Amino acid sequence: MTQIWISPRHLHAIHLHATMTYPEECCGILIGHHQKENGVGALVHRILSAQNARQDRRIDRYLIDPRTILAAHREARAMEMDIVGYYHSHPDHSAQPSDFDRQQAWPGVSYMIVSVEQGQVVETRSWRLEGDRLKFDEEEVHHDLPSAPLVTPERDRKVS
Numbered sequence: 001m002t003q004i005w006i007s008p009r010h011l012h013a014i015h016l017h018a019t020m021t022y023p024e025e026c027c028g029i030l031i032g033h034h035q036k037e038n039g040v041g042a043l044v045h046r047i048l049s050a051q052n053a054r055q056d057r058r059i060d061r062y063l064i065d066p067r068t069i070l071a072a073h074r075e076a077r078a079m080e081m082d083i084v085g086y087y088h089s090h091p092d093h094s095a096q097p098s099d100f101d102r103q104q105a106w107p108g109v110s111y112m113i114v115s116v117e118q119g120q121v122v123e124t125r126s127w128r129l130e131g132d133r134l135k136f137d138e139e140e141v142h143h144d145l146p147s148a149p150l151v152t153p154e155r156d157r158k159v160s
Helices: 008-021 066-078 099-104
Strands: 003-005 027-034 042-050 082-091 110-117 120-129 136-142
Touching (some): 008 042, 008 082, 008 120, 027 066, 066 082, 110 136
Parallel strands (some): 003 136, 082 110
Antiparallel strands (some): 027 042, 027 082, 110 120, 120 136
16 A cells, blocks of 8 residues: 655645635645655655636536646756645545546546535545556555655755
8 A cells, every 4th residue: 555645734734725615626736756665655745725727516526727737847846856646625525536536537646635524624535546547546644754764866865
């Protein structure tokens, strides 16, 4: 099972975004490093809240404007990071991906879903689409630093 590491501060910001946009879906981008060592899927260093660009069905659909995604890719590259995933909320529904979510998703990145019921966050779960695009596998969500050292790019290992 892959894992995703996100700080309590970033998770709180995502939860706040989800409650502020309720009863519509919120969405955003997770920036960080993909991790292949120690069974870790991703380490989130930054989140970017996005506006739901859908014009219809915002209560059960979201869309991140492609220009926003392109700008996020540029920002991530400038910080020598990657887009490691996306987040969105499910107003008054579980934090499990829908068939629509599966159709829109890409393998190899995390999809964090926040369930918001009657304006309150009740659950946060993360998923990765399998390579055959038929189903999602759940990831473990961690809110603290991993006990084993994570492998980070050489540029992050500077000693002062």
